Amino acid sequence: MNFLEVKNIESSLTGTVYYHLPGLFEFYDFYRVFLPLFYEHREYFYDWCDIGSIYGAPSDCIWGGGRVSDGDSNPEEVLTLLEEYGISSRLTFSNSLLKKEHLSDRKCNELCRLFEKNNKVQNGVIVHSELLLDYLKNNYPELYLVSSTTKVITDFDEFLMETDRDDFKYVVPDFRLNKTFDRLGSMTCGQKDKVEFLCNECCWFGCNDRKKCYEAVSRKNLGENISEHICSAPGSNEGYRFSKAMKNPGFIGVNDIKDKYISMGFSNFKIEGRGLGSALILEFLLYYMTKPEYHVHVREKVYLDNMLDLF
Template sequence: MKEKAYFHLPGLFEFYELYRMFLPLFREHREYFYDWCEIGSIYGAPSDCIWGGGRTGFGENDPKEVLELMQEYGISARLTFSNSLLRQEHLLDRKCNTLCRLFEKNTEPQNGVIIYSELLLKYIKKHYPGFYFVSSTTKVLTDFTQFEKEIRRKDFCYVVPDFRLNKTFDQLNTLTQAEKNKVEFLCNECCWFGCRNRKACYETVSRKNLGENCPEYRCKAPEGEKGYLFSKAMKNPGFIGIDDIRNIYLPMGFSNFKIEGRGLGSALILEFLLYYMTKPEYQIHVREKIYLDSMLDLF
């Protein structure tokens, strides 16, 4: 298979310790992993980053150490700045600007910003032109015509559609190859396929990142109270599994796939890495090298 799938992985700041152990394995034991997959980027934001969006309250690792790890393994770092409710005064936030100055310095590979706000997009383009930009899935682009317009914007190198567009193959196949190269599918969403409150959920996260006193968003989807379950995500009509990637998306000309999970635990992130990237016969090897030993007690 000549085509490559590039996975964009969660937890740049949130799962630093996991990646500190996983990335050496990925480099030194490439035989453990599918030869048709690569790591396209790792994304995230510090826990107290007001430009942040998507998930809040996670990510404590030192930005300099995080950047050094990404540089050591030649992986693009993406800052998740997808807050949808930013105002002019928020653009001067010291911490976010310091992050931009630090991560813009690395030019090989180029680092990126996942973004929602047009106000912030203009600001970062002006003051930190070294970044590339990803249009965030928090825009909830469920209308294909709207999605096409977003793809055709020169501002963005990648666009992440809402997961409910994942299987609209007749429309996806009308895109040019250059447009297909910009599409980044969200593979493992667990959210109810019929949800109409996705924007409201993301706006609550944006308000929390801004420090506003707002009530918790209460998901009313069927079984929403159970939280994220990978087994449930696999049954979602928008789920993209490894067979889908190899047999449908890669032959169609799509190569970018986003794995969600910044607000989850590192054990579940490891399961994503095992499922999407690791050959079944080597999954136990990866588990053993990351956390298993003969004396481990689960309870």
């Protein structure tokens, strides 16, 4: 029985929620302070939640996709930190435009070899491309695979078919399926165990350009000389705002998780945040994981122990 199967069994027995957090490489210094705080002062945090994984990719990986992030912390140090706390590491290799010649990329393959040889925790890869999926299955079978939200699966029947695929341990649907409770409630226990909801998306609920946005990121990671994708959604010039995300019809708040999703049998929730800055990541972790009366305690300890990029 592997790490993920143990986590799922623990969750079904105890009602534990597992958060999947952003910034595996870019926020290494932040997690180096936050993780010991989380596990040494559990009284600060909700007892019904834990950390399932931390995801990300170095900035110059051509297999990379999703939000572009900066930061190239040493992969061995990153793995050592997460191993210490039994947390799974995930490589965000969700580029949707890969071709056969890209599969031989040295850096991406070295990362997969490094992450696969971990003996303490099973690590994974978030993937979009079917070509890369087959390559990873054949060459790195010890890595589990996650179906990326960059596929923008908004049709519920298509989403169900994705959860039924043996290829994936988890499937991250488009955030616009988050509140389709009539259909979500009819899923089997096995399907529910594989669902990983994206909680705090700020993208306009009616956006029709989401695939184009992710495709632009994929082209950029492949080194193509393209112009920046300009989002035409209302308020897009403001950038990410957590207060704005909270008003999104697809937003999943902490009370939604406690009062609705846990009782429905769901236990995995993804927090967006790559490229946003560690100060905002802290706000996410305060909101989703920290008891309100201890917010100031966590802020003080993190601010005093770690130089956050507040300005």
